[in-house]
Amino acid sequence: MHRIRIIFEKKDWFTFVNHMDLPNVFSRAARRAGLSLEYTQGFSPHPHMSLGPALAISVVGCEEPAEFWFEDWNENSMQLWNEQLPEGLRILRCAELEEGAGLAKFATAAQYRISGVSEKLPAEAKALLENAVKNIGPLWFSKENNGVITLVVGELNRCGGSLFVKTLQEAGIISGWADLYMVREKIGTWDEAGQQLLPLV
Amino acid sequence: MSEVFCQDPRRAILSSVKRPSRYIGCEYGTGSVKDGNLLRVCYAFPDVYEVGMSYLGFQILYGLTKELPFADAERVYAPWPDFEDALRNTNTELWALESKRPIKEFDVVAFTLQYELCYTNVLTILDLGNIPHYADERKDSDPLVIAGGPCALTPAPVEPFFDAFIIGDGEIVNPEVYQILFELKGRSRTEKLAALSKIEGVYVPMYPPDKPVRRRIAEKLDDVWFNTKMIVPNTSIVHDRITLQVFKGCTRGCRFCQAGMIDRPVRERSVESVLEQTDLLLKNTGWEEIGLLSLATCDWTGLLPFIRSITQELEKQQTKLSLPSLRVDAFSVQLAAELHALRKSGLTFAPEAGTQRLRNVINKGVTEDDIANALEQTFANGWDRVKLYFMMGLPTETEEDLSGILDICGQALTVARKYKRKGEISVSLAGFVPKGHTPFQWEAQLDRESLHERGSWVKHQIRSKKISLAYHEPKQTYLEGVFARGDSSLAPVIEEVWRRGQRFDGWTEYFNFDRWMEVFADLGIDSDKFVAARSLDEKLPWENIDCGVSKQYLLRERDNAMNGIVTKDCRKGCNGCGWQGKVGTGNCNA
Numbered sequence: 001m002h003r004i005r006i007i008f009e010k011k012d013w014f015t016f017v018n019h020m021d022l023p024n025v026f027s028r029a030a031r032r033a034g035l036s037l038e039y040t041q042g043f044s045p046h047p048h049m050s051l052g053p054a055l056a057i058s059v060v061g062c063e064e065p066a067e068f069w070f071e072d073w074n075e076n077s078m079q080l081w082n083e084q085l086p087e088g089l090r091i092l093r094c095a096e097l098e099e100g101a102g103l104a105k106f107a108t109a110a111q112y113r114i115s116g117v118s119e120k121l122p123a124e125a126k127a128l129l130e131n132a133v134k135n136i137g138p139l140w141f142s143k144e145n146n147g148v149i150t151l152v153v154g155e156l157n158r159c160g161g162s163l164f165v166k167t168l169q170e171a172g173i174i175s176g177w178a179d180l181y182m183v184r185e186k187i188g189t190w191d192e193a194g195q196q197l198l199p200l201v
Numbered sequence: 202m203s204e205v206f207c208q209d210p211r212r213a214i215l216s217s218v219k220r221p222s223r224y225i226g227c228e229y230g231t232g233s234v235k236d237g238n239l240l241r242v243c244y245a246f247p248d249v250y251e252v253g254m255s256y257l258g259f260q261i262l263y264g265l266t267k268e269l270p271f272a273d274a275e276r277v278y279a280p281w282p283d284f285e286d287a288l289r290n291t292n293t294e295l296w297a298l299e300s301k302r303p304i305k306e307f308d309v310v311a312f313t314l315q316y317e318l319c320y321t322n323v324l325t326i327l328d329l330g331n332i333p334h335y336a337d338e339r340k341d342s343d344p345l346v347i348a349g350g351p352c353a354l355t356p357a358p359v360e361p362f363f364d365a366f367i368i369g370d371g372e373i374v375n376p377e378v379y380q381i382l383f384e385l386k387g388r389s390r391t392e393k394l395a396a397l398s399k400i401e402g403v404y405v406p407m408y409p410p411d412k413p414v415r416r417r418i419a420e421k422l423d424d425v426w427f428n429t430k431m432i433v434p435n436t437s438i439v440h441d442r443i444t445l446q447v448f449k450g451c452t453r454g455c456r457f458c459q460a461g462m463i464d465r466p467v468r469e470r471s472v473e474s475v476l477e478q479t480d481l482l483l484k485n486t487g488w489e490e491i492g493l494l495s496l497a498t499c500d501w502t503g504l505l506p507f508i509r510s511i512t513q514e515l516e517k518q519q520t521k522l523s524l525p526s527l528r529v530d531a532f533s534v535q536l537a538a539e540l541h542a543l544r545k546s547g548l549t550f551a552p553e554a555g556t557q558r559l560r561n562v563i564n565k566g567v568t569e570d571d572i573a574n575a576l577e578q579t580f581a582n583g584w585d586r587v588k589l590y591f592m593m594g595l596p597t598e599t600e601e602d603l604s605g606i607l608d609i610c611g612q613a614l615t616v617a618r619k620y621k622r623k624g625e626i627s628v629s630l631a632g633f634v635p636k637g638h639t640p641f642q643w644e645a646q647l648d649r650e651s652l653h654e655r656g657s658w659v660k661h662q663i664r665s666k667k668i669s670l671a672y673h674e675p676k677q678t679y680l681e682g683v684f685a686r687g688d689s690s691l692a693p694v695i696e697e698v699w700r701r702g703q704r705f706d707g708w709t710e711y712f713n714f715d716r717w718m719e720v721f722a723d724l725g726i727d728s729d730k731f732v733a734a735r736s737l738d739e740k741l742p743w744e745n746i747d748c749g750v751s752k753q754y755l756l757r758e759r760d761n762a763m764n765g766i767v768t769k770d771c772r773k774g775c776n777g778c779g780w781q782g783k784v785g786t787g788n789c790n791a
């Protein structure tokens with residue numbers, strides 16, 4: 001049995017596929033690739049897997065984590081799997097892990113890049129987003145450059161696309177999701193000493 | 202890449218609607234969009250993505266069209282009202298899922314008409330594509346708009362909206378249509394349509410034929426093109442599985458069933474062919490479930506050998522096999538019991554009518570013994586639930602027939618108790634809609650008040666909490682009946698009700714009966730006349746289509762119905778339906 005952690009990207013039109021649909025998309029692709037997924041026991045067996053924190057619809061994911069368990073796995077498997085994925089979804093790298101703590105323990109920080117679609121975000125947007133994040137959980141890093149805001153946040157189940165949209169919408173800066181372009185650039189564990197986001201693979 | 206996409210105005214539209222993955226394509230199995238001067242066909246399903254993607258016909262025609270060297274295929278589904286609003290507010294043309302081209306840029310927009318209550322959605326798709334609703338308003342630069350599917354056999358109510366109708370199996374007719382349209386690319390609509398009108402199985406309203414257009418069928422299914430790939434959705438759909446058609450046609454001759462009347466003779470696929478296809482589809486789709494499809498899958502002579510050959514492989518691959526509704530008999534239940542995959546859920550049966558007398562009238566070849574045995578086997582084999590399908594408003598129906606439904610439910614409970622099963626019975630009661638090309642095409646449809654009364658009567662007679670019953674909305678049944686046997690005076694009604702905002706009539710949350718009745722009144726159309734009884738010598742609006750069985754046969758079957766005489770399954774000998782002029786026994790290989 002092989003526990004495989006993958007880092008994948010979700011981009012372009014495919015950002016409109018719901019996070020909850022990804023298990024089926026990945027497992028069907030693995031089946032087409034002839035890979036032997038491990039199935040859960042019980043009355044209704046399904047592939048053994050674990051997804052990272054949900055990524056909101058329309059947000060680009062550059063390095064999203066997930067874990068899958070396989071009966072067999074070798075150096076060619078990732079390529080075979082990639083060949084079967086739909087356009088817009090691609091596995092960038094992977095690693096085999098020992099059994100142990102799950103993904104949720106390590107996928108605790110995310111770096112978001114937030115910008116306006118047709119107009120630059122105004123100066124006050126950064127402070128608004130910072131406050132909104134701090135009300136919920138940790139804000140480890142933030143910067144603004146030419147209307148583009150970068151944030152590293154924790155509490156990922158509550159801190160994401162919806163919060164950013166709601167905050168800027170309430171401040172009258174944007175009218176809704178359509179006005180924002182959001183990218184989740186990285187997910188991992190925040191390294192306080194090194195002031196950096198440690199990747200999961 | 203993404204920075205460009207960020208600016209795409211369609212991204213903003215998708216960000217504002219529910220379930221945007223309906224509109225993005227990006228599914229595995231579509232193949233890439235071909236370049237070059239090809240005949241571009243956009244398949245259009247007039248209902249929402251999750252419904253349309255479950256339709257096997259488009260999976261077949263899509264793959265077949267992509268394989269033609271001179272053509273390419275794409276798809277579009279009916280936009281849900283929120284997406285429609287977003288397109289209108291931003292003045293954006295409806296796009297095809299694959300290339301994201303506006304559908305107006307295609308050579309052909311090919312609809313399937315699977316049920317009557319989708320007609321307003323056809324107009325939505327055309328309108329959002331900036332294609333005129335009426336065929337005679339389209340210019341040479343507009344696509345040809347064609348339609349196939351069951352409702353194309355009674356096309357009158359929607360005739361003015363289409364340039365041509367495909368009458369019969371698309372696997373056979375469509376490639377011929379596309380070949381000719383490719384050769385005539387760039388020519389005028391009239392030239393193209395004149396050429397199409399000469400193809401057997403194509404009905405072109407602009408060029409009315411001298412004799413009825415005969416429905417064309419695929420004769421030997423093993424030799425007909427079948428799909429070895431499917432488009433695999435990224436989101437769950439209604440029938441989220443591989444679908445395999447194991448035969449066409451049906452030998453049972455149920456008198457209410459249009460499909461069973463018009464699709465003859467029965468044409469089975471060989472076990473080898475279905476096994477080969479199964480193997481390829483499992484490899485090429487990754488789907489976790491396979492469903493067998495036909496009008497009566499338990500009648501497939503290959504069913505047992507197929508299951509025996511495939512079970513081990515399916516278990517190894519963690520794949521389920523599902524059969525739709527089971528034939529009402531002990532054999533079918535025992536078969537289901539052998540399938541581990543079917544163990545989980547309950548079983549579904551369709552006795553259709555509550556008494557033997559009425560089952561004889563409709564020629565549903567199910568006896569009281571069959572029902573008793575099926576129920577016995579169901580609970581003996583450990584199932585807890587059964588789902589039963591019945592109709593109400595069938596010709597000659599009386600209160601006794603409706604009580605018969607309750608008797609069968611009671612019988613099910615008794616058997617369940619005997620085997621100490623939970624015994625949950627769920628009953629679905631559909632209003633009967635007489636359809637064209639059937640022996641009941643002359644019958645009156647039961648009015649909606651009476652349907653309502655009968656449905657409600659049965660529901661209130663139920664004394665056990667273990668029985669649940671739902672009956673179809675009689676207003677929808679009524680409208681279905683109006684369009685099933687309507688004439689071309691209905692097209693302006695569809696257009697007007699659409700203009701007043703009507704969409705998705707098959708969905709209770711959008712169905713607005715009062716609006717329909719207002720439009721009938723405003724346009725001076727008596728909708729009741731279409732569901733009324735017809736005289737036997739009247740010219741019926743669908744007589745321009747020849748479905749294969751003779752009118753004499755339909756009349757004879759009608760007589761038999763009224764006299765309660767059963768017509769045998771035509772596997773047991775020829776009943777002389779006059780199929781496509783082949784009179785007598787043996788000719789149709791049934």
